[in-house]
Amino acid sequence: MDPIRTIHSRTVVMPSSNIDTDQIMPARFLTTTTRDGLGKHLFADWRYDGNGQPNPDFILNRSEAVGCQILVAGRNIGCGSSREHAPWGLYDYGFRAVVSTEIADIFRNNCLKNGLIPVVVDESTHAKLIATPGSLVSIDLEGCVLTLPDQSTVPFVIERFARYCLLNGVDETGYLLSKSAEISAYEARTQL
């Protein structure tokens, strides 16, 4: 995984609350056995009509969304299914951060493991971001600060170890593997 420090990008705003992972990546795309190429199916049922044509009203089909790396979503984004295909799709599409007032548990975990920064902000910051789609925002992972277009800064919290891994491009599996002596000792102790 490539290290991530800062993201500086315009935002894409999807104000609905409770955007579930079935919307982010519908189940029919889950028969894949790789993690590649899911960006083209991202939000498929909102993005394309019944004939597979782009729905011109959907934000990702509009020119202002091109190249945006920050998704600002309504409360409780990522609820529902644990499918990691959702963050894989977001990352493959080009997103590097998801901002909301609340991010569902499993989805947040999955984001952290795939180079997507989950940023939880307060209601008033969130309201500002929702009201100004396409605004230029910076996210500094090292300092855990989000900078709004008016240069005001908002701190955010990210689990320390996950942050360390993102900043250094370290993967957690390697860390767990380094604990194998402790794991064996636990197995011996509990006679497993």
Next chain:
Amino acid sequence: MTARTLFEKLWDAHEVVAETADTPAVLYIDLHLTHEVTSPQAFSNLRARKLPVRRTDRTFATLDHSTPTDTDQLFGKIPIRMQSAAKQIHEFEKNCAEFGVELLGLTHKQRGIVHIIGPELGLTQPGKTIVCGDSHTSTHGAFGALAFGIGTTEVGDVLATQCLLQRKPKTLAVNVEGALPFGVTAKDLVLAIIRELGVGGGTGYVIEYRGSTIRALSMDERMTVCNMSIEAGARAGLVAPDETTYAYLNGKPHAPQGAAFDRAVAHWKTLPSDADARFDRQIDIDASTLEPMITYGTNPGMSIGISAKVPTQANDEVHAKALAYMGLTAGQALQGQPVEFVFLGSCTNARLSDLRAAAAIVKGHKVAPGVRFLVVPGSQQIKHLAEAEGLDRVFIDAGAEWRESGCSMCLGMNGDLVSRGSYCVSTSNRNFEGRQGVGARTLLASPITAAASALAGRVSDPRSRLTA
């Protein structure tokens, strides 16, 4: 020693390395359940790193999600229609064989939905930590096991190390008192709990369901309740083990046997929360005032009592968007709403008791013309038991489809789909947009509400078909 909750006892017993400010805990996983959809990339990762599965004896595999429920496809008479699903299934078979993981394959008599077979085989036991790459792993918490869903990267972690990195969640007690009224089931209870908490209300918590109502539930009913914990945002739900739990597990193939069972029970009896244990949060639910529930919107928190009207929520865009998708208007009754599909299945409500309850209503009647009623047992064992008592005939004679077990119409990835714009009364757990097929309109309800609706061809109150 300080008083601890059931959750805290489970957590403490599985800490390989305790958490610090800088690092999460390393938590040992006793049982890892896997299926074809969320594991391929995890096995690829193992292969790339030249790692084995650390504990094949603690890893079990089944086929359920993309697996067809049509008999001819399942048993190889005709090819599996969805080619990508066929490829995924075959890759999973190959992965399990190569890494030495026991797989209940396509035609295995014990195959079924992952959260149904764990308990049924006695793999699910009090005191265990259980994970699966599936959010409804919360089901297993009904046994007093700490069970939660994980992503595919974590599936790889558990395969390689039998451990996960975890921060300790908070605890939420949901206290339920009062007898469930006539015609009100565990499904209705959990829908009411989710409505109370909201779909994000449980985020960051492990729920423990407590109180006299919960104690009176059967294991099947407790599983229905714990299953939907994730729909309130909680990764795990728990019910303390008791005599009901021990009686269920006694004699199950993977449960301890003989003297070992007695020793296990003695241990399990130490697990329930201490009397003065503290929870981070509590809510109280009065079960005695509930009626059968049904959802009207596009998340499981949007539900009403079956005799109520679709609520009016002015200036609520989410509500308006949900109603537009559902083709419903605020203030209308749901009862009487015509439906084209009824689905009796899923890890929420496809156990033998669910099929029996639905069959009791269906027996001797016909499914309304124009309604497709799919009955999908949760496992092949359940299918077999149901057939032994003639339930298959009851459904088939009524005009329903009797299928092989699997996730089926719960999610649109195995060929069982609700057509665009159609209404489906479903005993599954998610009414998200497109969950049951593009444009599908899902109304979540109990098995008896589903059965009554199938006969009427409209959303129907099951109480009118029950004899007291």
